[in-house]
Amino acid sequence: xxxxxxxxxxxxxxxxxxxxxxxxxxxxxxxxxxxxxxxxxxxxxxxxxxxxxxxxxxxxxxxxxxxxxxxxxxxxxxxxxxxxxxxxxxxxxxxxxxxxxxxxxxxxxxxxxxxxxxxxxxxxxxxxxxxxxxxxxxxxxxxxxxxxxxxxxxxxxxxxxxxxxxxxxxxxxxxxxxxxxxxxxxxxxxxxxxxxxxxxxxxxxxxxxxxxxxxxxxxxxxxxxxxxxxxxxxxxxxxxxxxxxxxxxxxxxxxxxxxxxxxxxxxxxxxxxxxxxxxxxxxxxxxxxxxxxxxxxx
Numbered sequence: 001x002x003x004x005x006x007x008x009x010x011x012x013x014x015x016x017x018x019x020x021x022x023x024x025x026x027x028x029x030x031x032x033x034x035x036x037x038x039x040x041x042x043x044x045x046x047x048x049x050x051x052x053x054x055x056x057x058x059x060x061x062x063x064x065x066x067x068x069x070x071x072x073x074x075x076x077x078x079x080x081x082x083x084x085x086x087x088x089x090x091x092x093x094x095x096x097x098x099x100x101x102x103x104x105x106x107x108x109x110x111x112x113x114x115x116x117x118x119x120x121x122x123x124x125x126x127x128x129x130x131x132x133x134x135x136x137x138x139x140x141x142x143x144x145x146x147x148x149x150x151x152x153x154x155x156x157x158x159x160x161x162x163x164x165x166x167x168x169x170x171x172x173x174x175x176x177x178x179x180x181x182x183x184x185x186x187x188x189x190x191x192x193x194x195x196x197x198x199x200x201x202x203x204x205x206x207x208x209x210x211x212x213x214x215x216x217x218x219x220x221x222x223x224x225x226x227x228x229x230x231x232x233x234x235x236x237x238x239x240x241x242x243x244x245x246x247x248x249x250x251x252x253x254x255x256x257x258x259x260x261x262x263x264x265x266x267x268x269x270x271x272x273x274x275x276x277x278x279x280x281x282x283x284x285x286x287x288x289x290x291x292x293x294x295x296x297x298x
Contacts, residue, residue, distance in 0.1 A: 002174065002283035004126045005077075005103040007153025010039035012076040015069040016133055017045030018056025020111045021084025023134055025049055028081060031133030035079075038148055045069065048081065055086045063090035071098040076105070077151060082134035083110025083179075091115070091191070096123055105151060108132045110205070110273065113178030117186060117193045120176060120283035129178055129201070129271070130279035139275055146279040157298035158278065160269055165255045166295060169264035171288045173229030175280060177201035184215040187222050196227040199288055199297075201280060202254070203234035203272030209246040209253065212239070216257040225258055230288035231265045232297060235272030264288050266295035 008014075014035055016028065025048065035042050045065040050057030057065070069078045080087075091114055106115050106127045116127045130147040131139045146156045176193055177183060177200045186192050204212065219225050236250035248256065251267050258265060266288060270276040289296045 001285070002120060002124050002126050003103055004281070004284070005105045008040065008076050008105075008151045011041065013041040013043055013074050014077040014079050015043045015045060015072070015075045016048060016079050016081055017065045017069060018047035018050065018081045019062055019066060019090065019115070020056065020080075020086035021054055021082050022051045022056045023048060023081045028133040030137040034136060034144065043075070054084065056081070059089045062086065063093050066090065067094060070094065070096065073098070073102045078104060078106050080106070080108030080112045080115075080132055082132050083108065083112060085111055087111045087114045088185075091118065099123075100125070107151070109277065110179050111182065113182035114186065114191065116178050116282045117176065117183070118191045120174075121193050122191070126281050126283035128279055129282050131277045139277055142270075143275070143277045143279070150279045150281055155281075155284075156279065158269070158296065160266060160295040160297070162292060162294055163267040165251055165265070165267045166290050167263070167265040168290050168292065169230075169262070170290075171199060171228075171230030171264050173198045173285065175199045175201055175282055175284055175286050178203070178282070180204040180212070180215050181207065184218050187218055187224070193224070195224045197229055199230040199232060199286055200224075200228050201232045201234065201269070201271070204236050204250070205273035206238045206240070208240045208242065209248065209250060210242065212236070212250050213246065213253050216254055220257050225261065228261070228263045230263050231258060232269045232288065233265070233267045234269045235274035237273045264290040266290050266297070269295075269297070
């Protein structure tokens with residue numbers, strides 16, 4: 001059983017920082033006000049407002065800022081400000097010894113998938129896949145509320161409308177995954193994930209359809225799709241096609257690559273690069289039940 005970090009309490013401190021793309025103070029004003037309305041104290045890392053080309057400061061600054069948050073026992077949650085690219089460039093230099101003694105929530109999605117997989121798979125501590133400070137004002141009330149509930153210790157359950165590509169069945173296992181492009185990039189590295197007996201979650205943004213096919217082929221050929229307890233597919237937003245069409249959309253591509261397996265599959269789950277980005281606990285044991293009427297994750 002993976003360790004769940006302590007629930008947040010009124011007055012607890014959360015630390016906002018950048019691990020990837022740069023972010024300005026103006027872009028996180030709504031998030032700061034939101035977290036304060038939840039009764040939290042907000043500390044801003046040195047990476048907020050920092051800039052080196054597209055990054056929130058250079059690799060050393062981003063690593064040092066994250067390490068500061070990991071090592072401070074008064075920080076109860078580390079909230080990554082936005083995705084983009086860059087988290088992987090500082091990951092191998094992080095020391096998680098203090099974090100293991102005083103676990104805390106690591107929060108984010110997209111490029112933060114690197115941290116979700118590493119922390120759940122290699123360290124054994126749950127993390128929160130959820131909306132981030134960047135564009136938080138564009139998320140639905142339901143997305144924000146699930147983020148708040150999970151951070152404060154209330155476990156969320158979900159009922160999803162049926163989708164024609166769903167596969168009926170029941171499964172139970174620890175939830176893993178996140179952004180498909182990141183999962184593809186870590187295959188064969190020391191951060192690679194063990195998917196056997198797990199429920200895999202996938203989402204992505206702004207990819208060509210043949211890239212989706214290539215990445216799903218990689219997961220399949222590396223046996224990451226074979227022994228799942230279930231598959232949950234979230235938003236695949238702003239997909240692109242070539243002048244000569246690939247012939248399938250993202251969901252159809254994914255369905256094709258898992259058609260030979262017997263586990264339940266849920267399409268259209270409200271999470272990912274979409275306004276209704278519901279919070280999911282990576283490393284939590286969930287049950288997935290898919291019927292003709294709906295799909296439930298609880």
